[in-house]
Amino acid sequence: MTDGTMTAASARSRVRWPTIRLDWIAAWLLGVLWILPLAYAFWAAFHPSEFVTRFEPFAPLTLDNFREAWTYAPFARYFLNTFLLVTGLLAAQFVLCTLAGFAFARFTFAGHQVAFALVLMQLMITPEVLIVENYATMAGLGLVDSIPAIALPYAASAFGIFLLRQTFKTVPRELEDAARIEGCSWLGVLWRVYVPLARPVYLAYGLVSVSHHWNNFLWPLVITNSVETRPLTVGLAIFAAPESGVNWAVLSAGTLMSVAPLLVAFLLFQRQFVQSFMQAGIK
Amino acid sequence: MKPFRSLKMAAMAAAVGLAGMTAAAAETTKLTMYYPVAVGGPLTKIVDGLVADFEAENPDIDVEAIYAGNYNDARIKALAALQSGEPAQLSVMFSIDIYDLIEQDAIVAFDDIVETDEERAWLASFYPALMENGQTLGKTWGIPFQRSTIVMYYNKDMFRAAGLDPDNPPATWDELLTASKALTDADKGQYGLMIPSTGYPYWMFGALTMQNGQVLMNGDGNETYFDKPAVVEALTFWHALGAEHKVMPEGTIEWGTLRQNFLEGKTAMMWHSTGNLTAVKKNASFDFGVAMLPAREQRGTPTGGGNFYIFKQTSEEERRAAMKLIRFMTSPERAAQWSIETGYIGISQASYDTQALKDYVVEFPPAKVARDQLEFATAELSTYQTGRVRKLLDDAIQAALTGQKTPEEALGEAQSQADRLLKPYRQGG
Numbered sequence: 001m002t003d004g005t006m007t008a009a010s011a012r013s014r015v016r017w018p019t020i021r022l023d024w025i026a027a028w029l030l031g032v033l034w035i036l037p038l039a040y041a042f043w044a045a046f047h048p049s050e051f052v053t054r055f056e057p058f059a060p061l062t063l064d065n066f067r068e069a070w071t072y073a074p075f076a077r078y079f080l081n082t083f084l085l086v087t088g089l090l091a092a093q094f095v096l097c098t099l100a101g102f103a104f105a106r107f108t109f110a111g112h113q114v115a116f117a118l119v120l121m122q123l124m125i126t127p128e129v130l131i132v133e134n135y136a137t138m139a140g141l142g143l144v145d146s147i148p149a150i151a152l153p154y155a156a157s158a159f160g161i162f163l164l165r166q167t168f169k170t171v172p173r174e175l176e177d178a179a180r181i182e183g184c185s186w187l188g189v190l191w192r193v194y195v196p197l198a199r200p201v202y203l204a205y206g207l208v209s210v211s212h213h214w215n216n217f218l219w220p221l222v223i224t225n226s227v228e229t230r231p232l233t234v235g236l237a238i239f240a241a242p243e244s245g246v247n248w249a250v251l252s253a254g255t256l257m258s259v260a261p262l263l264v265a266f267l268l269f270q271r272q273f274v275q276s277f278m279q280a281g282i283k
Numbered sequence: 284m285k286p287f288r289s290l291k292m293a294a295m296a297a298a299v300g301l302a303g304m305t306a307a308a309a310e311t312t313k314l315t316m317y318y319p320v321a322v323g324g325p326l327t328k329i330v331d332g333l334v335a336d337f338e339a340e341n342p343d344i345d346v347e348a349i350y351a352g353n354y355n356d357a358r359i360k361a362l363a364a365l366q367s368g369e370p371a372q373l374s375v376m377f378s379i380d381i382y383d384l385i386e387q388d389a390i391v392a393f394d395d396i397v398e399t400d401e402e403r404a405w406l407a408s409f410y411p412a413l414m415e416n417g418q419t420l421g422k423t424w425g426i427p428f429q430r431s432t433i434v435m436y437y438n439k440d441m442f443r444a445a446g447l448d449p450d451n452p453p454a455t456w457d458e459l460l461t462a463s464k465a466l467t468d469a470d471k472g473q474y475g476l477m478i479p480s481t482g483y484p485y486w487m488f489g490a491l492t493m494q495n496g497q498v499l500m501n502g503d504g505n506e507t508y509f510d511k512p513a514v515v516e517a518l519t520f521w522h523a524l525g526a527e528h529k530v531m532p533e534g535t536i537e538w539g540t541l542r543q544n545f546l547e548g549k550t551a552m553m554w555h556s557t558g559n560l561t562a563v564k565k566n567a568s569f570d571f572g573v574a575m576l577p578a579r580e581q582r583g584t585p586t587g588g589g590n591f592y593i594f595k596q597t598s599e600e601e602r603r604a605a606m607k608l609i610r611f612m613t614s615p616e617r618a619a620q621w622s623i624e625t626g627y628i629g630i631s632q633a634s635y636d637t638q639a640l641k642d643y644v645v646e647f648p649p650a651k652v653a654r655d656q657l658e659f660a661t662a663e664l665s666t667y668q669t670g671r672v673r674k675l676l677d678d679a680i681q682a683a684l685t686g687q688k689t690p691e692e693a694l695g696e697a698q699s700q701a702d703r704l705l706k707p708y709r710q711g712g
Contacts, residue, residue: 049566053543072325131359136367144369218352222360225315225349234352242353242482243321243431243587244558244626246539 044252052248065253072250073235074227075257081147082231083261085220086210089151093209094202096156101164102190106176116165122158131222138223145225154213160205167198200275207273214262232258313345314604315371319357319589320350321429322558322625329624337611344604354589358383361594365389370596373605378416378590379665379673381424382504386667390592392422396602405610409631415662417590419504425590426609427630429621431557432653432660433490433584435577439570441466441473441551452552452574456494456520459552459577463530466551475530477550478521482538484680485664485673486585487554490576491517493583493661499676504666505708509676510691510698513580518683518690526686534685556587557653561626564647573649575656582659588627619643628653667708672701 044052045066051059069075103109104116127134134153135144143149171194179189195202217233224230236258239251266273316334320326327350334348351357354377361374365387376384384390397403409427417425439449445465453459463475478487489499497513500506508514525533531550545553546566554576563571576584591609593602611617618634621627623643629635635644635654644651666672679693688696 050546050568053540053547073327132363132366135363139367139369144367218356218359221352221356222363225347234350237352237356238320238325238327238350240353241320241322243556244542244562247562248540248543 041252041255044248045256047249049247049249065249066257069239069250069254069257072238072254075232075235077227078230078232078235079261081229082214082233085147085150085231086213088147089154089213090206090209092151092155093157093160094206097160097164097205098190098195100156100161101168102194104161104165105168119158119161123162127153128218131219134219135223144223145229147229149223150216150220150229150231151213153219157209160209163201163205164198167201168194171197203272211262214259314347314373314601314608316346316348316608317351317357317361317371317374317376318348319352319354319375319377321353321589322556322627326625329621333612333617333621336617337608340611341604341607344607346608354380362387362389365594365596370594372597372601373591373593373609375428375589375591378425378427378430378586378588379663379669381417381419381590381592381665382667382669384592385419385424389594390424391595391597391602392424393426393593394422396593396606402606402610408633409613410657412657412660412662413586413628413630415502416586416665419502425592426613428589428591428612429625429627430586430588430590430630431627432586432656433487433554433576434557434560434649434652434656435552435554435574436545436559436563437552437572437574438545438548438550439572441548441569445551449570449572452572453577454575455577456579460524460528460530463524463552464528467530469529472549474532474550476524476552476554477531477536477541477544478524478554479538479541480521480535480681480684483587484535485676486587488517488521488676488680489585489661489664490554490583491521493585493659494576494579494581495520496580498661499664500662500666502662503708504669505705507666507672507676507698507701507705509679509694509701515690515694518680518694521680522683522686522690525684535681557628558588558626560649560653564649573652575652575659582656584656584660585663586657586660587663622650628657666701666705668704671704675700675704 043055046061046063047059048062048064100119104112104119130153138144138149138152141149141152143152175193175197176189179193184192215233216231217237220231221234221237224234236254239254240246318330330348330350334346338344338346349371351360351374357374357376358380361371361376364370381390393406397406406423406426413427413430414423417423417427435452437452442449442452442462445462447462447465453462459476466475467473480487485499492499492514495513495517497508497511497517499508499514501508524531541550541553541555542559542562544550545555546563546568548569560573575582591612593605593609597605612621613630615629615631615633615637616639618629618631619637619640622629622634622640629640634640664673664676675697679688679697682688683690683693687693
């Protein structure tokens with residue numbers, strides 16, 4: 001680089017300097033706003049309850065809140081249940097949504113438009129409306145109070161089907177034709193061509209699904225009865241205490257315990273998450 | 284072929300994985316009981332303990348007590364289970380759910396279950412104020428269990444600092460206002476009084492209207508009195524505390540954080556559930572007192588909390604067993620233990636006559652206030668379509684407190700909408 005271009009570049013950057021600064025400020029503001037509840041939860045969880053709404057930088061730290069929260073409910077078992085639920089459900093969703101999305105994207109069969117419209121309609125119905133119906137179905141299957149009963153109503157996810165169908169539709173036909181000429185079966189094409197190309201979408205969808213079902217409360221509460229099947233959120237709800245008002249310190253400790261695995265996973269895989277979201281175009 | 288196979292295997296693995304997770308599904312237990320948790324503390328453990336004691340005494344009855352979230356969740360869960368043919372036999376649910384449960388033909392009246400004179404005597408052994416929310420159509424449908432009222436918590440240290448007698452808390456609206464003015468210190472951000480207006484505004488309001496000599500609904504659950512002059516006057520008073528007299532923050536006051544505000548001295552007095560007693564006792568760094576709510580025409584508070592219900596879809600045998608369980612849980616000794624451990628009120632005179640509760644009241648006199656106040660208590664707002672009617676009143680209260688509408692306007696609208704909802708439930712209506 002010559003001296004001339006250097007000065008030109010730095011001059012240009014000096015001109016642009018204030019606008020970049022504004023971007024930063026906006027980004028920082030949003031970032032701080034976003035992290036405040038989490039920061040507050042950390043503050044409340046690690047301090048005695050008299051500091052819950054008072055900020056003193058040198059307030060004594062304590063782990064008592066966690067100790068107390070841990071004794072409220074069998075959290076170890078709840079962690080296991082939630083883990084089994086989200087992984088089992090995600091596996092089932094991947095299989096079902098891939099097959100359905102592929103069918104809607106690449107095959108024309110009688111009534112495929114009606115079928116797809118029906119799937120889309122599912123997006124507009126809140127699952128809470130169906131609690132009684134779903135309960136009756138699970139009772140009919142003899143599955144009440146089991147982890148599959150929590151998962152089944154969500155296995156054929158309309159969002160997942162829609163997302164994968166749209167992604168599969170963008171895959172160039174030439175790739176498929178090439179695979180067909182090489183002798184791939186339809187499922188081979190799906191496995192060898194479509195699924196690898198949609199990897200970012202799977203990652204993004206997986207993230208949405210896991211975080212949603214990690215947080216889901218009402219349906220798991222209704223369909224389960226025992227410690228062996230209930231997920232974390234049910235344990236967390238014991239802290240809510242609507243009648244007496246909440247003990248924020250213990251509630252925060254319980255909340256942090258519950259979200260810790262997701263939080264750690266996010267920090268570890270942050271780069272991959274962000275990239276996959278960019279590629280998949282979902283925000 | 285290989286990719287096909289591995290895909291199929293993945294599918295199979297997923298299916299097997301899901302199936303493997305099936306926990307040992309519902310064993311054949313005799314009784315299933317749902318219960319909600321509405322106050323802080325490890326309540327599930329206390330209930331488990333009571334149930335274990337019961338099973339030890341009654342080896343032929345097997346009880347599965349299931350925590351069912353808050354009152355709302357518990358109702359959803361119970362009704363969902365009912366309609367799917369895998370119902371519970373009994374449940375603790377919100378006392379004000381009674382009309383909805385009757386309308387859905389879900390519960391059975393205790394009058395139809397009791398057999399002996401001794402059982403009839405038991406049915407009459409509870410505080411009458413606590414029975415109001417459990418009785419309608421001439422029958423008793425709910426047995427009081429986790430019940431509370433509203434009391435006034437006050438900071439004795441602040442009373443002393445303001446030159447007020449800490450052993451003589453305000454007993455009338457006028458005294459309340461005078462004391463609140465003396466206790467308010469705008470510079471320090473300290474208020475005289477806070478009455479929460481989110482969460483359960485209709486409940487707090489029920490206290491104010493009762494004190495002004497007017498209940499909010501009739502005993503048949505098909506008529507509300509939101510636009511009566513005494514009701515409008517009560518809301519005007521509540522609104523004026525903040526807007527005119529400045530002894531309370533203007534606008535709405537958060538239910539969930541009020542206790543914290545009281546503990547930190549941001550308010551000298553608060554109205555709150557007796558369910559807070561244990562938590563305030565544990566965390567207050569100052570000398571505090573508990574008083575009955577003040578009077579205008581009379582003292583008054585609504586009761587609150589949960590009742591036992593027995594479901595209709597039960598066999599004769601199950602009903603007998605459920606009765607046994609409920610009688611065990613409401614026996615004087617258990618009720619005393621429950622009251623001491625949770626802060627709920629003892630539900631019968633007999634429970635306050637037990638040695639345990641007698642000792643506790645001596646050691647901790649505030650525990651007595653709620654009981655003594657029962658004399659002036661009335662039912663919590665409960666009607667047919669109770670959720671929607673309650674929401675109408677809640678919205679009217681908040682609209683008036685935030686100054687969007689005048690109390691007359693807000694309550695008048697709420698009344699005419701409630702009339703429309705309740706009309707089908709009136710005879711010949």
